[in-house]
Amino acid sequence: MxxxxxxxxxxxxxxxxxxxxxxxxxxxxxxxxxxxxxxxxxxxxxxxxxxxxxxxxxxxxxxxxxxxxxxxxxxxxxxxxxxxxxxxxxxxxxxxxxxxxxxxxxxxxxxxxxxxxxxxxxxxxxxxxxxxxxxxxxxxxxxxxxxxxxxxxxxxxxxxxxxxxxxxxxxxxxxxxxxxxxxxxxxxxxxxxxxxxxxxxxxxxxxxxxxxxxxxxxxxxxxxxxxxxxxxxxxxxxxxxxxxxxxxxxxxxxxxxxxxxxxxGLPYTPPTLSERLQTAMEHAEGLVREKGERTGIAEARRHMAWYVHGVRGAPAARNRLMRICSLEELSEIFSELRMGNESDGTVTKNMEKTGENP
Ligand SMILES: Cc1cc2nc3c(=O)[nH]c(=O)nc-3n(C[C@H](O)[C@H](O)[C@H](O)COP(=O)(O)O)c2cc1C
CATH class of the missing domain: 3.20.20.70 (Aldolase class I)
Incomplete structure (x- = not known):
């Protein structure tokens, strides 16, 4: 250690x-x-x-x-x-x-x-x-x-x-x-x-x-x-x-x-998609709190794109994430991503395998 x-x-x-x-x-x-x-x-x-x-x-x-x-x-x-x-x-x-x-x-x-x-x-x-x-x-x-x-x-x-x-x-x-x-x-x-x-x-x-x-x-x-x-x-x-x-x-x-x-030597459980998006949302909210809505949202865009890396549907979502103007818009995109991934566990499994960013 x-x-x-x-x-x-x-x-x-x-x-x-x-x-x-x-x-x-x-x-x-x-x-x-x-x-x-x-x-x-x-x-x-x-x-x-x-x-x-x-x-x-x-x-x-x-x-x-x-x-x-x-x-x-x-x-x-x-x-x-x-x-x-x-x-x-x-x-x-x-x-x-x-x-x-x-x-x-x-x-x-x-x-x-x-x-x-x-x-x-x-x-x-x-x-x-x-x-x-x-x-x-x-x-x-x-x-x-x-x-x-x-x-x-x-x-x-x-x-x-x-x-x-x-x-x-x-x-x-x-x-x-x-x-x-x-x-x-x-x-x-x-x-x-x-x-x-x-x-x-x-x-x-x-x-x-x-x-x-x-x-x-x-x-x-x-x-x-x-x-x-x-x-x-x-x-x-x-x-x-x-x-x-x-x-x-x-x-x-x-x-x-x-x-x-x-x-x-302990087992590690990576976040589920839902936890991942929840943390991303809190991150965006934190930026808005610290820097005000305009700057906070502008700065949140690329962080949000990083958070969805590896998620099915992320490329299309990323385009929209890079243009968000409000937390409401962000929440909508995340809801759609969640729904799009509810049908099977592929995304979660992939994330568990890598559990990381590029
Ligand atoms: C966007 C960006 C900003 C960075 N800003 C700083 C900085 O302010 N001070 C610093 O010492 N290094 C800075 N670095 C370098 C990183 O701290 C780090 O040394 C480098 O990215 C290598 O680590 P990594 O392979 O884990 O990314 C920056 C790197 C990136 C990509």
């Missing part, structure tokens, strides 16, 4: 939900926690934007701050990390300090994050062109300076999320991770792909194993976990202390429960 301890934060089975910009908002994280995730990470938050927001003077503009709410942590979310991205050590450190103190404009959380995570893996051009995200893997001295600065600024545990390297010619995760450990990182999450690979299939778990052997702090393995079997294989092959699931949890928060059952 893996044991993951990050500073003073204990994650009993090492079951982590990954940061997913535009996806892992509070509603998504709540669903993941409900079905077994033990540790979650916020969407990535710009350190510089958080710092700049602090100079906002007009009350009307203060009411519309966009960055601070992304970093909000509710009591029920403990232990949760907030992930910062940035290239300037002083900004990242200042943002971490703000998060720890909770004394900043736009702060709407109830508790500080349990952990500060630093993004060193984002591959997007607009991020790496600023020297942020995975560009830091090409500049280990800067990455090290960031970790040291954050380490000095806060007493919270500090972690980094890295990739295998920049591209096939620059796979430097092992040396890079050792430097981050020396700079004060309390744990290292390794996504087994280079920046050049973006999210293409075939994550390299061997690099996770090599990092695990090279550092003494805990290592969290990430990349291509879409089932309980995948998670157990990663744990076995790499010796990592915890697993982090990203796309495998989209529309499938049950993956954490499935992994936990597999770890404990």
């Amino acid at each position: 893996p044991e993951l301890v990050i500073g003073d934060v204990h994650i009993p089975h090492g079951l982590c939900l990954a940061p997913l910009a535009g996806v892992s908002d509070r509603t998504f994280r709540r669903m993941a926690r409900r079905y077994g995730a033990e540790y979650t990470v916020s969407e990535m938050v710009s350190a510089k934007a958080l710092c700049y927001e602090q100079s906002c003077r007009r009350p009307s503009a203060q009411a519309r701050l966009r960055t601070a709410p992304l970093a909000a942590v509710m009591r029920e979310e403990y232990p949760m990390a907030v992930q910062l991205f940035g290239a300037e050590p002083e900004f990242v450190a200042q943002a971490a300090r703000l998060l720890e103190s909770g004394e900043y404009l736009g702060c709407c959380g109830e508790i500080p994050p349990a952990v500060i995570d630093i993004n060193m893996g984002c591959p997007m051009a607009k991020i790496v062109n600023n020297g942020e995200g995975s560009a830091l893997m090409k500049d280990p001295a800067r990455a090290e300076a960031i970790v040291r600065a954050v380490r000095r600024a806060v007493s919270l545990p500090v972690t980094v999320k890295i990739r295998a390297g920049w591209d096939a010619e620059h796979v430097n995760a092992v040396e890079f991770a050792m430097r981050m450990e020396q700079a004060g990182a309390d744990a290292i999450c390794v996504h087994g792909r280079t920046r050049a690979q973006m999210y293409a299939p075939g994550a390299d778990w061997e690099i996770i194993r090599r990092v695990r052997e090279a550092v003494t702090v805990p290592v969290i393995g990430n990349g291509d976990i879409f089932s309980a079997d995948d998670a157990l294989r990663m744990l076995r092959q790499t010796g990592c202390h915890g697993v982090m699931v990203a796309r495998g949890a989209q529309g499938n928060p049950w993956i954490f429960r499935a992994i936990r059952c597999a770890m404990e």
Whole structure:
């Protein structure tokens, strides 16, 4: 059984939900926690934007701050990390300090994050062109300076999320991770792909194993976990202390429960179609509650499409799901899907066999 301890934060089975910009908002994280995730990470938050927001003077503009709410942590979310991205050590450190103190404009959380995570893996051009995200893997001295600065600024545990390297010619995760450990990182999450690979299939778990052997702090393995079997294989092959699931949890928060059952040798019963749709509905309702009807429904569309993956009739339903304008419309589509699948048990059986997302 893996044991993951990050500073003073204990994650009993090492079951982590990954940061997913535009996806892992509070509603998504709540669903993941409900079905077994033990540790979650916020969407990535710009350190510089958080710092700049602090100079906002007009009350009307203060009411519309966009960055601070992304970093909000509710009591029920403990232990949760907030992930910062940035290239300037002083900004990242200042943002971490703000998060720890909770004394900043736009702060709407109830508790500080349990952990500060630093993004060193984002591959997007607009991020790496600023020297942020995975560009830091090409500049280990800067990455090290960031970790040291954050380490000095806060007493919270500090972690980094890295990739295998920049591209096939620059796979430097092992040396890079050792430097981050020396700079004060309390744990290292390794996504087994280079920046050049973006999210293409075939994550390299061997690099996770090599990092695990090279550092003494805990290592969290990430990349291509879409089932309980995948998670157990990663744990076995790499010796990592915890697993982090990203796309495998989209529309499938049950993956954490499935992994936990597999770890404990217990039978796992996947959700029935009805349970699946009920959870999807609650997810959509949560988004509407958190973000208002217009944004909530717009954001619910792709989550709903993920939830119906593998269900008979899903392709046609998905087209309609991508255009819903209300919870009522969603409820209607789900009723039709339920009725269309009541005649035989095929769908449920299929879902039980895979119990997962693509
Ligand atoms: C839509 C999307 C958004 C992401 N956002 C973030 C992010 O904000 N911070 C981060 O460190 N990684 C982010 N990632 C990367 C994931 O956390 C994860 O490392 C990657 O998807 C590999 O894991 P997987 O194979 O389980 O999906 C994102 C990935 C996707 C697909």
